[in-house]
Amino acid sequence: MKKALLDGKKLVRADDYTEAPKGELSCEDERCSAPMEFRKEYWAGGNVAHYSAAFVSKDVKEHRPDCWAHDAPKYRNQAYESIGKAIVGAGPIEINLNCELVKESLRGHFPRRGTVSARTVDDLLSYFRRIEQDGGDAALERTVIKWREMSIPLKEFFIDDNQDQYRDLFKRMIANPKAHEPPYLIRFNPTKNTHENKDSPINGTPVKLPQPDGKSLILLEKLVTPEFDGVLRTHNSYVVAIPRLNRETTGRKMKELESVANDQAVFIALEWKILGSYQFTPAEEPAPHPTQTKSAPRQKPFEPKP
DSSP states (O other), rough: OOOEETTTTTEETTOOSSSSSSSSESSSSTTTTOOOEEOOEEEEETTEEEEEEEEEEEEESSSSSSSSTTTHHHHHHHHHHHHHHHHHSSOOOOEEESSSSOOOOGGGOOOOOOOOOSSHHHHHHHHHHHHHHHHHHHHHHHHEETTTEEEEEHHEEEEOHHHHHHHHHHHHHHSSSOOOOEEEEEEEBOHHHHHHOOOOOOOOOOOEOOOOTTEEEEEEEEEEEEETTHHHHHOOEEEOOEEEEEEHHHHHHHHHHHOOOEEEEEEEEEEEEESSSEEEEEEEEEOOOTTBBBSOOOOOOOOOOO
16 A cells, blocks of 8 residues: 555655654554554565555455455456446446545435446546546546536536636535535645644645736635644645535625725635545645645646656
């Protein structure tokens, strides 16, 4: 495995890990708690075979039977077969988002249908890359994410670092504040203060939405997670979660926007709830610049790396 939990809640990457941190390593699936140990990167067979750094099980029998981290390779290989068949067909390529994203009291029982099921954000990204690799843009256009009774086209599901996508999301949320938004895949970039101050909230790079009159509305992204930390502070990450605005605060801020001067800005918090480590994974990107703001799309997570 490339990731593990340190002391049950801090997600760490094998590529970043040193043996200096003291604590117990366990399976990435927080429900599982199977003991793990760190294996350093090494070469074997006369420098012919390369083995990257990884976390390995002390005893594979200690994993839960339904551990999503331990059986991920087998699970995805089976899914790739279904994806291949769907690409050949003419219908939609449906990915059922099969993970808990809301509190139990808000969950409903909906039929789970689709080409494949994704239990983690890593599943999603691997499926997107396989669809792009084998089917190209045409297959991506046919790809939809199913969650509850909703079907979300991939181009709407992945909110890249793009003002227009965030603007559309914000407009929908304030137009119908009582409606439940579906989950989205975002690229979360922690701020410099989040990176350096472990006691600060996990805030992301602000999203600036210029207004026609010269004013600015700035969305302050925040990950709400009582248990998980680690890479969310130190790495840009892909996150799948449901967005939330505080209705009372947002209403007050929108009135404030009407009264401020044309060169002023109003800040509104946009929250993304994290319930488990299956909702996020580090992106292979450099640390964010402290003055960076989201404005233009970058490489999509399912495009091959250059």
